[in-house]
Amino acid sequence: AVRKFKKDPPTQAVLRQLPPMTDQNALAIVKVIFRLQATLYYLKQIFLYAMASARCIELVLKHGLCDYGGCAFFDFGNIIAVVSNDLKYLSQWSEMAVLITKLVPSGYQESRIMFSVACGFMWSRPVHTLSKDYCKHGYQAGMKAGDTESAMWCFMHSIYFEFMAGKPLRILEENCHYYISHMKELKRTEAALLTGTLWRLILDLNRSPESSSYMTATIVDQVLSTLDVQSSDLAPYFGRAMENMLVAFRRDYVKGAELSIQRGNEFLGNFPHQPIGIWDLYLRGVCLFAAAAAAAKPGQKRRYLRHGRKLLATIQKWQSQGNLNVRHHAALLTAEDLTSRGKWDEAKQSY
Numbered sequence: 001a002v003r004k005f006k007k008d009p010p011t012q013a014v015l016r017q018l019p020p021m022t023d024q025n026a027l028a029i030v031k032v033i034f035r036l037q038a039t040l041y042y043l044k045q046i047f048l049y050a051m052a053s054a055r056c057i058e059l060v061l062k063h064g065l066c067d068y069g070g071c072a073f074f075d076f077g078n079i080i081a082v083v084s085n086d087l088k089y090l091s092q093w094s095e096m097a098v099l100i101t102k103l104v105p106s107g108y109q110e111s112r113i114m115f116s117v118a119c120g121f122m123w124s125r126p127v128h129t130l131s132k133d134y135c136k137h138g139y140q141a142g143m144k145a146g147d148t149e150s151a152m153w154c155f156m157h158s159i160y161f162e163f164m165a166g167k168p169l170r171i172l173e174e175n176c177h178y179y180i181s182h183m184k185e186l187k188r189t190e191a192a193l194l195t196g197t198l199w200r201l202i203l204d205l206n207r208s209p210e211s212s213s214y215m216t217a218t219i220v221d222q223v224l225s226t227l228d229v230q231s232s233d234l235a236p237y238f239g240r241a242m243e244n245m246l247v248a249f250r251r252d253y254v255k256g257a258e259l260s261i262q263r264g265n266e267f268l269g270n271f272p273h274q275p276i277g278i279w280d281l282y283l284r285g286v287c288l289f290a291a292a293a294a295a296a297k298p299g300q301k302r303r304y305l306r307h308g309r310k311l312l313a314t315i316q317k318w319q320s321q322g323n324l325n326v327r328h329h330a331a332l333l334t335a336e337d338l339t340s341r342g343k344w345d346e347a348k349q350s351y
Helices: 002-007 012-016 024-042 046-063 067-084 088-103 110-121 127-145 148-164 169-185 189-205 209-224 235-249 253-263 266-270 276-294 298-320 324-340 344-350
Strands: none
Touching: 002 046, 002 067, 012 088, 024 046, 024 067, 046 067, 067 088, 067 110, 088 110, 110 127, 110 148, 127 148, 148 169, 148 189, 148 276, 169 189, 189 235, 235 253, 235 266, 235 276, 253 276, 253 298, 266 276, 276 298, 276 324, 298 324, 324 344
């Protein structure tokens, strides 16, 4: 089934013709598989996860649409995109997941699907459309259905999208404070912690280098003081990604280059389609090329350029696969690479 759906996925026309799922046995099986998927995800059993998703899709195509169908369609596309390293699958299956939420309205899973497909569409749609079109809608759907966990994940992703889209830091700072308070009230610790890592970065960027470190730590830690940081497996990765970005924004390029080489692609390696990973990789590339330009020793220069060109190749591949949000990333890093090769006229055009 996995090979079949990868090669010949169902079409939106087929989905539109499906009736609601009324077979209670089939619906019960779908629910059991859906719960099993959470365990497979945390155990990183990616192929079993793909098989479980494919089985859900088979049941949907045979017995009709249900709430859980949209999740299965997105999950399958996400896994196939990771394994094949081809983003077209992610966008294609995300479109079908959104369609299912429209054909089965007011479902309990709608909120989860919205923040999931928003991450998927980050690789094919302009980032400034994602917060309003999907995350805000998903928040409302989740709160209405009582799925506060997914609603808070929608909030968390919304603030990250707004940051990447260039929303003023002052507004983002206010939103972070409000969102985290809401998350704490609903006891959604992990969403609060991950939002807190971005809030710390925003506060740092809003303050002078001399005072930011202490002030930011104090403000954020006071708000997050009641949360158990050890309860989150994700927070350390997000925290290090934010540190990579802050070092680049502060123009400490040598430190950023060394951190990039030391940490590698640990963020995208663990969260392949998490949108903030695009910026993490791009700003690491900025540090590597800038550090290479300033390097006094030829060996050090070559070392930085070797790692920087690997990141540039990844971004260029994303661009060739239709990612609209990396065109300026690719142009800038290409210009830096051309400069390092002494191709000044070509670099000027790329700048």
